[in-house]
Amino acid sequence: MDERVREHAEVLVDWSARVEAGDDVVLSVGPDAHELAVAVAEALGERGANLLATYSSGEITRAYLRAHDGDFDENPDHEHALFEHADVYLSLGGGRNTSATADVSSETRRAYNNARTEIRETRLGTRWVSTVHPTRSLAQQANMAYEEYREFAYDAILRDWESLADEMARLKTLLDDGSEVRLVSQETDLTMNIEGRTAVNSAASVAYDSHNLPSGEVFTAPYATEGSVTFDVPMTLRGEPVRNVRLEFEDGEVVDFDAEQGEDVIDEILETDDGARRLGELGIGMNRGIDRYTDNILFDEKMGETVHLALGRAYDANLPEGESGNDSAVHVDLITDVSEDSRLEIDGEVVQRDGQFRWE
Amino acid sequence: MDERVREHAEVLVDWSARVEAGDDVVLSVGPDAHELAVAVAEALGERGANLLATYSSGEITRAYLRAHDGDFDENPDHEHALFEHADVYLSLGGGRNTSATADVSSETRRAYNNARTEIRETRLGTRWVSTVHPTRSLAQQANMAYEEYREFAYDAILRDWESLADEMARLKTLLDDGSEVRLVSQETDLTMNIEGRTAVNSAASVAYDSHNLPSGEVFTAPYATEGSVTFDVPMTLRGEPVRNVRLEFEDGEVVDFDAEQGEDVIDEILETDDGARRLGELGIGMNRGIDRYTDNILFDEKMGETVHLALGRAYDANLPEGESGNDSAVHVDLITDVSEDSRLEIDGEVVQRDGQFRWE
Numbered sequence: 001m002d003e004r005v006r007e008h009a010e011v012l013v014d015w016s017a018r019v020e021a022g023d024d025v026v027l028s029v030g031p032d033a034h035e036l037a038v039a040v041a042e043a044l045g046e047r048g049a050n051l052l053a054t055y056s057s058g059e060i061t062r063a064y065l066r067a068h069d070g071d072f073d074e075n076p077d078h079e080h081a082l083f084e085h086a087d088v089y090l091s092l093g094g095g096r097n098t099s100a101t102a103d104v105s106s107e108t109r110r111a112y113n114n115a116r117t118e119i120r121e122t123r124l125g126t127r128w129v130s131t132v133h134p135t136r137s138l139a140q141q142a143n144m145a146y147e148e149y150r151e152f153a154y155d156a157i158l159r160d161w162e163s164l165a166d167e168m169a170r171l172k173t174l175l176d177d178g179s180e181v182r183l184v185s186q187e188t189d190l191t192m193n194i195e196g197r198t199a200v201n202s203a204a205s206v207a208y209d210s211h212n213l214p215s216g217e218v219f220t221a222p223y224a225t226e227g228s229v230t231f232d233v234p235m236t237l238r239g240e241p242v243r244n245v246r247l248e249f250e251d252g253e254v255v256d257f258d259a260e261q262g263e264d265v266i267d268e269i270l271e272t273d274d275g276a277r278r279l280g281e282l283g284i285g286m287n288r289g290i291d292r293y294t295d296n297i298l299f300d301e302k303m304g305e306t307v308h309l310a311l312g313r314a315y316d317a318n319l320p321e322g323e324s325g326n327d328s329a330v331h332v333d334l335i336t337d338v339s340e341d342s343r344l345e346i347d348g349e350v351v352q353r354d355g356q357f358r359w360e
Numbered sequence: 361m362d363e364r365v366r367e368h369a370e371v372l373v374d375w376s377a378r379v380e381a382g383d384d385v386v387l388s389v390g391p392d393a394h395e396l397a398v399a400v401a402e403a404l405g406e407r408g409a410n411l412l413a414t415y416s417s418g419e420i421t422r423a424y425l426r427a428h429d430g431d432f433d434e435n436p437d438h439e440h441a442l443f444e445h446a447d448v449y450l451s452l453g454g455g456r457n458t459s460a461t462a463d464v465s466s467e468t469r470r471a472y473n474n475a476r477t478e479i480r481e482t483r484l485g486t487r488w489v490s491t492v493h494p495t496r497s498l499a500q501q502a503n504m505a506y507e508e509y510r511e512f513a514y515d516a517i518l519r520d521w522e523s524l525a526d527e528m529a530r531l532k533t534l535l536d537d538g539s540e541v542r543l544v545s546q547e548t549d550l551t552m553n554i555e556g557r558t559a560v561n562s563a564a565s566v567a568y569d570s571h572n573l574p575s576g577e578v579f580t581a582p583y584a585t586e587g588s589v590t591f592d593v594p595m596t597l598r599g600e601p602v603r604n605v606r607l608e609f610e611d612g613e614v615v616d617f618d619a620e621q622g623e624d625v626i627d628e629i630l631e632t633d634d635g636a637r638r639l640g641e642l643g644i645g646m647n648r649g650i651d652r653y654t655d656n657i658l659f660d661e662k663m664g665e666t667v668h669l670a671l672g673r674a675y676d677a678n679l680p681e682g683e684s685g686n687d688s689a690v691h692v693d694l695i696t697d698v699s700e701d702s703r704l705e706i707d708g709e710v711v712q713r714d715g716q717f718r719w720e
Contacts, residue, residue, distance in 0.1 A: 022433060024436050024438040024439075026438060029415045029420075031394060034391060034417065034419070037415070037417070037420055038417075038423045039423070041420040041421075041423040041427075042423040042424065042426070042427045043427070044424060044427075045423065045424040045425065045426070045427030045428035046427040048428065048431070048433075050433050050436035050439070051420075051424055052414065052436070052438055052439045052442070053415040053416075053417070053420055054412065054413060054414050054415060055389045055413040055414060055415035056413075057394065057397070057398075057413070059394070059398050060389075060394075060397055060398055060401040060411075060413055061401075063398045063399070063401040063405065064404060064405040064411055066402070066405070067401075067405030067406040068408065071408070073382060073408075073410050076410035076412070077384055077445040078384040078385075078410070078412055078443075078445040078446040078447075079384075079410070081441035081442060081444065081445040082412070082438050082439075082441060082442040083438075084441065085440075085441040086438040
């Protein structure tokens with residue numbers, strides 16, 4: 001086994017999920033994530049945790065959903081009970097085809113997801129962490145050779161997380177103390193209110209309210225957004241390529257938009273519900289192990305020298321206890337490159353210019 | 361997809377497990393059983409059942425067990441809760457190496473199994489069915505080419521189960537009404553008492569108390585065994601080849617034994633506990649779709665023109681309500697070919713001669 005696979009497993013189990021002896025762990029395994037699953041099983045055995053492996057396959061989901069009449073039972077008991085008794089949920093993504101469910105209708109998908117709201121909430125109540133095993137299918141999606149992609153993925157995953165967490169803590173403090181954020185670049189001039197909101201230092205560990213490996217971003221939940229922003233990082237949304245989306249905000253709400261490509265997808269997202277036209281997240285990517293776009297949001301939004309904004313649902317972790325933020329059925333991240341001709345200001349002070357933080 | 365894979369899935373879901381709308385189904389998937397799992401997911405979706413897939417990999421189990429200190433938590437809550445709320449458990453065997461756990465010590469294995477007794481009992485309380493997807497690894501174990509093995513496996517699995525169940529019902533009636541069974545062949549002359557015991561018509565369906573697909577045997581729980589028996593069907597037990605085992609019984613207990621090969625394994629089994637020296641099962645194979653030994657007990661013991669006896673634990677289904685039969689930590693099947701020079705008598709009447717039943 002490649003030593004990096006074992007290191008990945010150890011970072012996931014120890015740094016990210018803080019697994020301890022006696023923890024009941026659900027390990028979700030993608031069809032091509034087998035090798036990582038073996039390494040994680042070894043780490044879980046060593047720590048004396050209890051392992052149940054589930055199988056997460058797009059092809060199985062597709063076959064099931066297409067055959068079903070669409071009238072799904074609400075929160076099936078067996079799956080709900082599993083997560084009610086789980087301490088930790090580790091998801092090892094890694095399929096054979098990132099388009100495996102492309103021909104499942106969005107109505108069926110939505111009905112299935114809606115019928116599983118409580119299971120999802122219960123699962124999000126565990127110490128959950130999502131990661132991916134670098135597979136050939138992900139390499140293909142990134143337009144990269146397999147070996148090249150593995151280098152890329154492990155550069156992103158095998159960081160010195162402790163030291164990155166320290167650096168990100170600086171930005172978190174500035175955001176927590178600040179009231180207004182302004183993002184300016186060639187085609188962007190956007191102000192957002194963040195007063196009263198708490199930033200998350202997303203250091204790839206549940207100890208930091210961070211549930212992705214890799215991570216490496218600081219994010220908060222903005223409101224009262226004004227101005228316009230262009231997202232120049234290319235991505236695929238709902239199976240469609242999306243390029244250069246421009247959003248215009250008034251009073252916190254999108255009042256105009258266009259896109260070079262994928263405008264219909266953006267329209268569809270904005271039409272989901274009222275919350276889909278407001279921002280749920282402002283995130284600042286700080287993982288310099290990620291140095292290129294790979295059309296995979298798990299990596300792209302953490303890339304150093306990028307900023308992302310999400311339309312839709314805000315995360316509770318950013319909000320004062322008991323307060324609910326922007327609510328929506330969607331949370332769609334869009335990314336802008338800030339490495340050139342840009343500045344990020346908090347209450348008028350420049351914190352990042354052309355991708356470099358003022359402490360760099 | 362090969363149409364036989366789809367037929368296999370339909371037999372499993374409809375005939376074997378009697379799945380209905382609303383059933384909470386746990387589908388255990390071996391790493392190379394993916395294709396069958398897709399077909400089963402489709403069938404479950406069509407019937408409106410609820411699907412949770414688990415991943416059953418020898419390599420994951422091995423990594424976990426070898427890394428663990430051996431002091432296993434008893435019946436982890438999350439897994440126990442899953443099966444407590446499941447209606448149906450479908451196990452799709454199919455790994456990449458039938459020896460994947462060969463270097464896990466038997467102590468570790470035993471400790472792990474002992475710590476999971478309640479989970480196992482709970483799982484056996486569902487409508488559970490075990491089957492296998494024909495894989496290259498199973499073909500190799502059977503000394504067969506892959507395509508040849510697939511033909512073999514589907515011949516065994518895709519039977520006219522209803523008509524086989526009718527034929528097996530005849531033998532069940534004879535065994536239920538009978539008191540003494542005698543098996544005679546060149547190197548065998550064995551009598552067993554079956555008075556008061558109920559035979560199971562193992563027709564590959566939970567509706568018949570039968571939990572294997574393929575099945576095709578009638579079995580009961582004998583006692584007071586006298587005489588000797590030679591098992592001439594070659595098999596692998598605990599990783600060791602075993603050939604021509606001879607057991608001698610007095611008063612229901614093994615008093616002498618030898619084997620051409622694997623005598624130490626037989627010795628180890630007999631030494632497990634008191635119950636390991638007594639019979640837990642007499643089974644008569646009636647699946648003529650199985651026409652050769654493949655060193656896989658799921659198939660071998662169902663082969664037409666064979667009889668098998670198990671050392672160890674008896675099944676509750678064979679016993680009067682509330683009565684417990686032979687108890688043991690093991691249940692090890694051994695098989696004898698009865699296609700030539702043999703007869704099976706019930707209370708002195710010949711029921712099968714040279715592999716042919718008297719109604720054939």
